[in-house]
Amino acid sequence: MKSTKAWAALAVLALAVAGCGSGSGSQEPGKTTITFWDNNGGTRTPIYQELIKRFEAANPTIHVEYVGIPIASVQQKYDTAIAGGDTPDVGGVTTSYLANLVGQQALEPADDWLGKSAVNGKLAAPMIKSVRDTVTDGKLYLVPGTSNMDVVWYLKDKLPEPPATWDEFFTDTAELTKAPDQYGYTIRGGAGSIFQVLAEMYAYSGVTQFFDASGKSTVNDPKNVEYLTKLAAMYKKDTPEADVTNDFPKMVAAFGTGKIAMMHHNLGSYNDHVKAHGADKIGAFALPAGASGKRTIVANPVDGFAVFKGSEHKDAAWKFVEFLVSKESNSYWNQQTGQIPANTEAQGDSWVTGLPHLKTAVDVLNDPATAVVSPPYYLPQFSSITKADTEPLFQKVLLKQMSPQEFLDTMAQKLTDAQAEWKKAHGG
Amino acid sequence: MSTGVMARPRGAHATASGSRRRQGRDRGRVLRLYVPLGLYLLFTVVPFYWMLVFALRPSGSTTPVPWPITFEHFTTVWNDIGYAMFFRNSVIVGVWSLLATTVLAVMGGYALSRFRFRGRSLFMVVLLCTQFIPGAMLLIPLFSIFKSLGLINSLGSLILADTVFNLPLSIILMSGFITAVPYSVEEAAMVDGCTRLRAFLAVVLPQLRPGLIAVGSFAFIHTWNNFLFALMFVSRQDSFTIPVGLSYTIGEYSADFGALAAGGVVAAVPVVCVFAVIQRYLVHGISAGAVKG
Numbered sequence: 194m195k196s197t198k199a200w201a202a203l204a205v206l207a208l209a210v211a212g213c214g215s216g217s218g219s220q221e222p223g224k225t226t227i228t229f230w231d232n233n234g235g236t237r238t239p240i241y242q243e244l245i246k247r248f249e250a251a252n253p254t255i256h257v258e259y260v261g262i263p264i265a266s267v268q269q270k271y272d273t274a275i276a277g278g279d280t281p282d283v284g285g286v287t288t289s290y291l292a293n294l295v296g297q298q299a300l301e302p303a304d305d306w307l308g309k310s311a312v313n314g315k316l317a318a319p320m321i322k323s324v325r326d327t328v329t330d331g332k333l334y335l336v337p338g339t340s341n342m343d344v345v346w347y348l349k350d351k352l353p354e355p356p357a358t359w360d361e362f363f364t365d366t367a368e369l370t371k372a373p374d375q376y377g378y379t380i381r382g383g384a385g386s387i388f389q390v391l392a393e394m395y396a397y398s399g400v401t402q403f404f405d406a407s408g409k410s411t412v413n414d415p416k417n418v419e420y421l422t423k424l425a426a427m428y429k430k431d432t433p434e435a436d437v438t439n440d441f442p443k444m445v446a447a448f449g450t451g452k453i454a455m456m457h458h459n460l461g462s463y464n465d466h467v468k469a470h471g472a473d474k475i476g477a478f479a480l481p482a483g484a485s486g487k488r489t490i491v492a493n494p495v496d497g498f499a500v501f502k503g504s505e506h507k508d509a510a511w512k513f514v515e516f517l518v519s520k521e522s523n524s525y526w527n528q529q530t531g532q533i534p535a536n537t538e539a540q541g542d543s544w545v546t547g548l549p550h551l552k553t554a555v556d557v558l559n560d561p562a563t564a565v566v567s568p569p570y571y572l573p574q575f576s577s578i579t580k581a582d583t584e585p586l587f588q589k590v591l592l593k594q595m596s597p598q599e600f601l602d603t604m605a606q607k608l609t610d611a612q613a614e615w616k617k618a619h620g621g
Numbered sequence: 622m623s624t625g626v627m628a629r630p631r632g633a634h635a636t637a638s639g640s641r642r643r644q645g646r647d648r649g650r651v652l653r654l655y656v657p658l659g660l661y662l663l664f665t666v667v668p669f670y671w672m673l674v675f676a677l678r679p680s681g682s683t684t685p686v687p688w689p690i691t692f693e694h695f696t697t698v699w700n701d702i703g704y705a706m707f708f709r710n711s712v713i714v715g716v717w718s719l720l721a722t723t724v725l726a727v728m729g730g731y732a733l734s735r736f737r738f739r740g741r742s743l744f745m746v747v748l749l750c751t752q753f754i755p756g757a758m759l760l761i762p763l764f765s766i767f768k769s770l771g772l773i774n775s776l777g778s779l780i781l782a783d784t785v786f787n788l789p790l791s792i793i794l795m796s797g798f799i800t801a802v803p804y805s806v807e808e809a810a811m812v813d814g815c816t817r818l819r820a821f822l823a824v825v826l827p828q829l830r831p832g833l834i835a836v837g838s839f840a841f842i843h844t845w846n847n848f849l850f851a852l853m854f855v856s857r858q859d860s861f862t863i864p865v866g867l868s869y870t871i872g873e874y875s876a877d878f879g880a881l882a883a884g885g886v887v888a889a890v891p892v893v894c895v896f897a898v899i900q901r902y903l904v905h906g907i908s909a910g911a912v913k914g
Contacts (some may be wrong), residue, residue, distance in 0.1 A: 228856070235702065235869030238876065260856050263868035266848075269757075273853050277764035279773060281856070341874070442876035448684050461874020469681045 225509045226256045230270075232285030232496075234261020240529045248516045255509045268293070275299045283513055284502040286335050287494040288327045293572045294499070295328045301500045302332035306511045312518050316535050319558060319565065320495045327570045329619055334499055336514050337535035339527055341459045341493040342554040344477040346466055349533035351454040355478035359397050362422060362455075362481055365431045369454040370431040377431045379453045380424065384440040386587050387579040387604075389457055391568065392480060392491040399485035401564040403608075408616060410608035416483070421590065421597035428591045437591050440533035457495060460554055463531040479557045488557065489564045497535065533558065564583045574611040582607060659674065672889075675882030694883035698866070702880065704887055706859055707866035710776060712891075714862055715845045717780045722787040723833055724841035726874040728793025729788070731821065748789040756786060760853050767854055778854040779862070791836045798832030800826065834902040838895055845892060863888045 231241055238261045245257045260281065268290050275297050286294060294300050304319045307313050320337035328334060331412065345362075347355060350416050351369055356362040366377030381389045391412070395401075398416030405411055428436060441458060447455040449469035457480070465473045482488040498514040500507055516522055524539035533554055534540050540559075545551050557563055569575050583604050589595035664765035676694050677687035698704045733741065763782055764773070772778040802825050848864035855861055867888055869883040 230856070233873045236872045239701065258857070260858050261869060263852065263865065263871070264873045265851055265868060265871070268779060273764055274856070276761045277768055277773075279764070279768060279856070386706050441874070442871060442878070445876065446878060449681070459874060461872075465876070559838070 204587045210459065222514065223256055224256050225506050226258055227282035227504070227506050227509050227513060228258045228260060229513065230267075230284040231259065231261045232267045232282040232287065232411065233264045235263065237261075237530065240526055242252070244517065244522050244526065247522070248513060251516070252509075252512060255512065257513060261548055271299070272297075275610070278503065280501040280503040282501060282506055282510040284499055284501060285338075285496065285497045286499040288324060288335065288570050289494040289576065291324070291335050291499075291532070292329075293573070295334050296573070299502055300334040301504070301507060303336050303500060303511070303514070304333045306334060306500075306515070307336065310515050312515060315559075316518060317537055317540070319492075320497075320535050323492055323495045323567060323585055324497070326567055329410050329571065335495070336499070336518055337495045337497040337498045337517055338523060339530070339532045340495050340548045340558070341461055341532055341536055342479070342490065342558060343389070343459050343493065344479055344550060344554065345455050345457050346448065347476050347478070348451065348453075348470065349474050349476050352476075355476060356481060359420075359481050359483060363427075366427060366431045366455065374452050376433055376453045378427060378455045378457075379439065379444055379447055380428055380432050380436040380591065381441065381444050381457070382428075382437040382439045382588055382591050383443065384580070384584065386439075387583050388491070388568075390421065390424070390577075390587065393424065393457065394487050395491050395566045396480035397483045398562070399487050399489050401485040401487075401489055401566055402404070403566055403569055404612055407611065408612050410605040413598070413605040418598050418601055421601060425590050425593070425597055437588050460532055460551065461530070463550065475550075479553055482542060487564055488560070488562065489566060490557065491566045491568060494570065495535075568610070569612065569615075572611045572615050573607075574607070578604065578607045578611060639774045659765040664853035672882045672885050675878050676886050678879075680879050693820070695887070697880045698870070698884045698887060702866055702869050702884070703858070704863070704866050704884065707861055707863045708887065710860060711845055711863040714776050714779045714783065714851075715841045715891075716786065716817075717776075718783040718844040719837045719841040721780065721784040722791050725784070725788055725789035726795040726836050727799075727826075727829070727833070729792035729826075730797075730799050733792065733796040734799035745793065748793055751789045754849075756838050756849050760849070763850075764853065772854075774855055774857045774860060776855075776860055779844075779847070779850055782850045782854065783847055784840075787843055791840060794836055794839075795829075795832055802828050831902045834899045838899050840894055841895060845888075862892075 229241070229245070231237060238259070241259055241261075245259055248257060249255065262285075266286075271280075271284065271286075271294060275294070280299060286300075291300075292402050307316075316337055317340070321333065323340075324333055324335045324337060325331045345355075352365060356365050369375065369377035375377075380386075394412075394417040396412055397420035398415050400411050400416065402411060411417070433453070435443070435447070439447070439460070444456060444458065445462050445465050447453055449465065451470065453477070463475075463477075479488070480490065498517055500510045500514060504510050517526070520534055520536050520538040523534045523536040524542050524544075527539065528542075528544045529532040531548070531551065532553065534542075534545070539545070540555055545555060568579075572578075583600070586595060586600050586603060590597055590600045674685065674687045677685060677690050677692075679689065679691045679693065733745065767773050767778040767781075772781065787907050806824050807817075807820045810824045811817065815823060846864060847862075848868065851862040852868075855865075863884075867881070867884045870877045870884055
């Protein structure tokens with residue numbers, strides 16, 4: 194009798210556990226429910242909620258279920274979902290991990306849909322090209338929604354006129370450094386350091402390809418080494434000592450204290466700077482052109498939307514993607530986040546032209562004279578090479594435990610090897 | 622009748638030297654005990670202080686004290702980010718995991734402590750070995766199992782996964798606590814007519830209070846802080862827990878430090894409260910479990 198009671202209690206417990214919080218499957222009759230995973234959940238959640246509200250009002254038969262995924266774990270979340278066969282209908286994806294998802298055959302190409310869509314021809318060609326270049330078959334697995342560009346943020350009260358050349362940049366940095374705690378510049382020495390260093394080096398050197406014709410990495414080009422040597426010499430002299438562990442939150446927070454005159458990041462941190470200093474005190478300039486005079490930028494990852502192959506409602510999913518990249522939605526989204534719209538009609542909106550830093554970025558990106566260096570996001574090892582493998586080495590460079598030449602030779606070798614391996618695997 | 626010089630009472634010298642000795646002892650005690658403890662306290666408290674400063678001072682302020690005080694960050698995390706919902710989910714998962722872990726650990730611990738059976742030692746080793754497997758390695762198999770059971774997107778998957786991960790250590794700990802209670806007491810109860818279950822409930826269980834508290838609190842805190850399972854087994858916005866909510870405050874290009882700190886305070890409050898209530902049992906519990914296991 195007693196054991197019966199105990200088993201009954203356990204059964205109740207198990208049932209209660211199984212039922213906890215489960216509420217999925219609450220489908221409204223006659224409505225198609227699609228799931229959308231935001232790959233940078235949190236601050237962008239209210240923006241998507243507003244857009245979903247607008248979409249559902251325009252498409253009453255479709256319900257969009259929003260899920261915000263924290264940016265730091267989004268790749269792991271996608272990988273687990275793909276392995277477990279439980280992917281969303283639409284997901285936010287960037288070119289940083291697009292090749293990985295395509296490699297797992299998780300995404301549906303959007304070429305046919307886009308060909309018949311009203312937004313066809315209205316999405317920025319460089320972003321479309323960047324997406325196609327990321328995958329081996331050149332298909333459009335990701336519909337671009339936004340892109341970003343590296344800029345140097347500066348405090349206008351410390352630096353009335355931004356530098357136009359690298360020489361001026363180094364001079365300003367030295368002049369703006371004043372003991373005990375005023376610094377001309379801050380270096381990103383922690384997580385995410387390598388992309389910023391690459392952007393600066395290629396802007397300085399004017400080298401326009403990541404690999405030469407023979408497949409050898411250009412990372413250790415003598416002009417790149419020259420720049421890195423100058424940057425390393427600035428550490429602790431014109432920059433805070435703590436820079437060696439700077440990731441972007443620390444760097445943004447340090448810039449927010451008002452003790453640093455210039456900081457290299459991208460357009461995405463604009464709202465943080467405005468919050469800390471006020472819009473009128475913040476300025477931004479594109480990384481200066483090098484001695485060749487040719488402006489060279491390293492392409493930032495393109496962020497957009499992908500329809501997953503496992504979706505049971507692909508047409509509804511595409512309809513939502515199409516809505517997100519339409520002029521109004523794309524303009525609204527990018528205005529809220531302070532980034533560059535992919536929709537070329539939205540790029541002409543007054544809020545873009547009214548923000549000097551954004552207008553600068555759009556002008557630089559759309560300038561035919563600008564050379565765009567495309568990092569090899571398609572290499573499976575690219576992420577590990579530019580993060581786990583070389584970030585600690587860059588810290589050694591700052592701490593004078595490794596020479597810039599040795600550091601760049603090491604990175605170049607790893608990239609060259611990865612490129613050769615990739616070419617071999619793809620019949621190159 | 623004046624003596625000219627005031628005579629010192631006999632005991633005065635001894636009292637003075639005793640006082641000096643006491644002062645010396647006190648100084649030594651301060652140097653040996655309070656200075657290191659103070660430094661250690663400073664080391665551990667400063668991060669919490671900074672968390673409070675960031676949580677309570679307005680955005681853009683760089684003052685080292687939270688003045689003027691603002692609760693705007695708490696409003697942001699609670700209302701805008703959705704902490705009210707995440708908090709509720711965390712409490713549900715934490716409490717159920719605590720209950721399930723404690724009940725199952727008592728059952729398993731009793732069996733390991735009171736019964737001698739073939740493979741008992743091997744079983745203990747296997748239990749220990751499970752602690753060496755990182756949760757990330759089991760993500761995909763667990764995901765597949767939960768999917769086939771229909772538990773994906775349910776808090777039940779988190780409760781089950783966390784309970785399973787909490788259990789091995791909890792069983793080992795509980796077995797130590799139960800061994801510390803003499804079997805003869807239980808036997809005496811059985812001689813008086815109790816069944817084994819009745820004897821356990823009446824005689825052993827009341828003596829396991831420190832152990833139950835130690836095991837339960839570990840289970841609760843581990844579950845409360847588990848980010849990986851909470852993100853991977855749930856893909857519904859209304860089923861996420863506090864650690865996922867906390868990670869929302871750091872975006873790709875920006876970080877809301879005020880909200881991050883306020884979120885940290887909200888996440889820490891239950892854990893601090895749990896520790897405040899149980900700390901006297903916990904110290905006893907851990908030492909009893911460790912020594913007598």
